[in-house]
Amino acid sequence: MPSFPSFLKHPRAGRGQIDNQDRNDIRINMVNDTTEQEKEQQRKSKRHFFRNLLKRPSSNSKAKRGTLEFLKSPRNSQTHSRKSLTPASIMSNPNKPLPLPPLPSTIESESPRPTKNPQRIISPLALPELQKLFSGAPQFFARSEGHHTGAPHPFVAFPWDLEVEIRDLCDHIKIQNEAWSSITALPHITRDIQSNSTAVTEHHEKQKAHYLPSCRERPNMLSMQGMERGTLGFTAALELGVADALQEPEPLPDGYPESLSERREIFLNGKDGVRPLAESILLERLASASVAYHDDDYLKRQRPTVDLYTELFTQVLFPPSRVTDSHDPYSLQVQIEALVQALAAPVWVDFSLPEWRIRLGQILWGSPVENDTDDDIMVNKEIAHEAGIERYWLLLQILLSCELLLRLDAISINIDRGLEDAQPSDIKRFNKKATMSVRWSLILARCWLENIQIEIRSAVTESAKKAPAGWLATLTGTADLSDEADDDIIHDIQFQGRHQRRQLSGLLHFARKLSWPNAEALAAKITDNSIAISEGLQSNLAAGTPLSALARRSDSYFPTPRPDMRTELPKSQNISAVFHPSGWLSNSYISGLILPGEGLSHFMISTLLENDDAAVSTLGQEANFYGGFSYGGRSFWSTACIVGRVLAAGKGASECVGWISSDIVPEGAGEGWLDISVEPLSHNDNDKRKPRIWQKTSIETDGHVIGGADTSSVLPGDFTFPSDESIQRALSIKLESLDLVATDSVRTTAMKDPSTASSEFSEAPAIPTYSAEMRFSVDADGEGTDEINLSLKYDTRFVTAHPCVAMQYTELLKSPTSSAFRVPDRPGFWNSTGHPLHKAFTYTKLTLYNLLSLPAYLPFESLLSPSIPGFDAAHSTTHTTNSTIPKVLVIDCTDYSMTAFPVRPCPSPQTPHPPKHRFGSDMEVLARALCAERGWNALISRKGRGCLACAVREAGALGWRVVLRFA
Known part of the structure; x- marks a missing residue:
């Protein structure tokens, strides 16, 4: 057995700061000088000593084992393990001396103090800290707007930042001209409201208390033109899946026949319907409604409701058969309910369908529409069938809508002035009875009252008095309801626009924005007042109707004008129209009678062409509003066409109100209209069953700043900053040509022959259909030129990534503990970076050149794998996550030649962004063409406007997988 001094010299018992001889002397003296009192005190404190001894800090496991061996008795050291040690075995020898406490220098060397506060590093980020980190980051939402309002409303907001400069950031451009205001x-x-005093006055007028129907166009036309040319905004991108053109008409109420004529007969013969109005009374009521709307004192005078009740139910409607308000039988609420009930009848035009919003002007100014079936109506055993019956019914619908709107505005003014309170029961009852068709009729009424003025020009003639009588007459006919009203027949009326100069100014703006070849000749015609609404209600030539891009094409050029017209998804877009001077298309725009939706773009290009004789003679009278045409050394494309969306990224392109102008003229086709054949994007079964916009939780979770994680457990190390450095070699890309190849299919359009009085239809000249290809030359680092051909095969969409403001609280993430957090080592990083990205989001970053070198047949998921060529772990996420947010492919479309661009300022709202026309290059065209060939919807993210992390989050909210990153 070793001696006691040698046992104290065990190499694992301590670290030699003291000499061995000194240690032996100290311990021997301690044993000899120990008194009985000290031994007794030692026994009483043995438990306290044992606990302190076990808590002694140790730098490694070997030191711990040495200490435990020191505590063992020699007899048990060979037979017992550490797990079997007990306090009794430790203190079995009462004469064993206590070990010396470690010196201060030893403690410091064994447990070094952390350089930072451990509590600060391991504690999760509090909600105020998250709000500071992402105060300038956009967040994505989809919220329902109430009952009977359709799909949820997607929008982007900055809920953690109240600065006006940040809250006003948007991913789309504002409406540039007051003439285009009716698009939504x-x-x-x-945008031009501050420079136009008249526009300022009209804007303040619209801010007065008035009723706003709880319906709107889908997709949102404010978001249809993104900051990047040829792109959409976030809202419009999601609403494409629930566009108005995809909706079916409201089903007929139980008990109503399928025939429109039978429904109208039942409606007019009932005692709850509309009185059979003479056309003179109808026009007088329309004129008086217009006067009331524009007279500020009309509603302020607070006319007795009894007078309004008497006028309504003695001249327009039959009185209600039962009392609905016992407290005030003549109240405005009673009148409103009667008007809503009349407008809800299935006998009117349903303007919730986009094709009817476009055809509104055709009913008013076009040739009378002949129905393909006998639409005779029998009233009091008299059969009435008139060629212009649809025009009469439309004006009657407008009259009822105006009467209803004026009463709703009166209640809104009373509530605003504190004269009455909004009753929840009345609001609930109104929302239940007011169908979507009724709400759109109210939008039509306001558009009519603000833009249309009725002019009566000629007096009655003797021959007109002898015209045969009929209960239902058209505005172009000579019949009246009764013999007593024969002297009230009106022969010549005009629907003039109240703001025709405003509309023509907007047309000139449109022409100059698109670099129209004959823009100055158009300006001269406007100056000479040579452009006006056509005389008379009928046009000399038949005009086609540009129905919605997603509406079903009818068997005839004039589809049957029925409110219950069905729509379905087409295989392709094939809508045409025929131009002629002063047609109903031009009249619709010049008058300002434009309902929200895509119709404005059709009307503007139609008015531009119809007032350019050289263009019509070159292009022909037939047009396709969802394709494009070449004229005057330029090409013009609808934003509904994939060629236009790709060419919009070029340097010489421009965009305005749904049309794109480019200096690239396609080869393989001469001047004229073109139609492009594309394939729809393939979706999985889940997307077909339920559009993304209905997945409200997924939109908000997959785009949230922490990816749906628990806010109480978010650590600083959960974030990383995506590398935004260019990883691509210097590229020289040039668009060589846009080639069109004629397809085998030939599309023809049925057009009514104006030379015949019958309803026969003949084939119009077909607009040729092509498939589009683009040819590029690519030179990487001067190693040689490669030719790349890309086919614009799929109808892909592009969205402008929402702008963000660089964060200013980076010190919250300067001490991360996660290895996933990387801080790029470059000067000024913490002052110029964007936002961090939560670990729930993953992405793979590839260069555009590497992607082009990969085979086109590779599945998309394989491009996200680290094993593919060009994958750089330093610029892509390599960590694994249990998040369900799909991985995103980031395509780097910059190169080393663009590194001289200034870094993103901080903060950035006050820094003006470069004008849009400075953006654009053949590289951007190539990137979009690649997406069109592969069938990828892509998010366009540009340095200086938004960070890469926010773009990845927005892609997650949209459910898209590709981000194009530009300089």
Whole structure:
């Protein structure tokens, strides 16, 4: 057995700061000088000593084992393990001396103090800290707007930042001209309002208390033109899946026949319907409604409701058969319910369908529409069938809508002035009875009252008095309801626009924005007042109707004008129209009678062409509003066409109100209209069953700043900064040509022959259909030129990534503990970076050149694998996550030649962004063409406007998988 001094010299018992001889002397003296009192105190404190001894800090496991061996008795050291040690075995020898406490220098060397506060590093980020980190980051939402309002409303907001400069950031451009204001039903401010005193006055007029129907166009036309040319905004991108053109008409109520004539007969013969109005009374009521709307004192005078009740139910409607308000039988609420009930009858035009919004002007100014079936109506045993019956019914619908709107505005003014309170029961009852068709009729009424003025020009003639009588007459006919009203027949009326100069100014703006070849000749015609609404209600030539791009094409050029017209998804877009001077297309735009939706773009290009004789003679009278045409050394494309969306990324392109102008003229086709054949994007079964916009939780979770994680457990190390450095070699890309190849299919259009009085239809000249290809030359680092051909095969969409503001609280993430957090080592990083990205989001970053070198047949998922050529772990996420957010492919479309661009300022709202026309290059065209060939919807993210992390989050909210990153 070793001696006691040698046992104290065990190499694992301590670290030699003291000499061995000194240690032996100290311990021997301690044993000899120990008194009985000290031994007794030692026994009483043995438990306290044992606990302190076990808590002694140790730098490694070997030191711990040495200490435990020191505590063992020699007899048990060979037979017992550490797990079998007990306090009794430790203190079995009462004469064993206590070990010396470690010196201060030893403690410091064994347990070094952390350089930072451990509690600060391991504690999760509090909600105020998250709000500071992402105060300038956009967040994505989809919320329902109430009952009977359709799909949820997607939008982007900055809920953690109240600065006006940040809250006003948007991913789309504002409406640039007051003439285009009717494109949307949403409240908005046009860009030119501050420079036009008249526009300022009209804007303030619209801010007065008035009723705003809880319906609007889908997709949102404010978001249809993104900041990047040829792109959409976030809202419009999601609403494409629930576009108005995809909706079916409301089903007929139980008990109503399928025939429109039978429904109208039942409606007019009932005692709850509309009185059979003479055309003179109808026009007088329309004129008086217009006067009331524009007279500020009309509603302020607070006319007795009894007078309004008497006028309505003695001249327009039959009185109600039962009392609905016992407290006030003549109240405005009673009148409103009667008007809603009349407008809800299935006998009117349903303007919730986009094709009817476009055809509104055709009913008013076009040739009378002949029905393909006998639409005779029998009233009091008299059969009435008139060629212009649809025009009469439309004006009657407008009259009822105006009467209803004026009463709703009166209640809104009373509530605003505190004269009455909004009753929840009345609101609930109104929302239940007011169908979507009724709400769109109210939008039509306001558009009519604000833009249309009725002019009566000629007096009655003797021959007109002898015209045969009929209960239902058209505005172009000579019949009246009764013999007593024969002297009230009106022969010549005009629907004039109240703001025709405003509309023509907007047309000139449109022409100059698109670099129209004959823009100055158009300006001269406007100056000479040579452009006006056509005389008379009928046009000399038949005009085709540009129905919605997603509407079903009818068997005839004039589809049957029925409110219950069905729509379905087409295989391709094939809608045409025929131009002629002063046609109903031009009249619709010049008058300002434009309902929200895509119709404005059709009307503007039609008015531009119809007032350019050289263009019509070159292009022909037939047009396709969803394709494009070549004229005057330029090409013009609808944004509904994939060629236009790709060419919009070029340097010489421009965009305005749904049309794109480019200096690239396609080869393989001469001047004229073109149609492009594309394939729809393939979706999985889940997307077919339920559009993304209905997945409200997924939109908000997959685009949230922490990816749906628990806010109470978010650590600083859960974030990383995506590398935004260019990883691509210097490229020289040139668009060589846009080639069109004629397809085998030939599309023809049925057009009514104006030379015949019958309803026969003949084939119009077909607009040729082509498939589009683009040819590029690519030179990487001067190693040689490669030729790349890309086919624009799929109808892909592009969205502008929402702008963000660089964060200013980076110190919250300067001490991360996660290995996934990387801080690029470059000067000024913490002052110029964007936002961090939560670990729930993953992405793979590839260069555009590497992607082009990969085979086109590779599945998309294989491009996200680390094993593919060009994968750089330093610029892509390599960590694994249990998040369900799909991985995103980031395509780097920059190169080393673009590194001289200035870094992103901080903060950036006050820094003006470069004008849009400075953007654009053949590289951007190539990137979009690649997406069109592969069938990828892509998010366009540009340095200086938004960070890469926010773009990845937005892609997650949209459910898209590709981000194009540009300089």
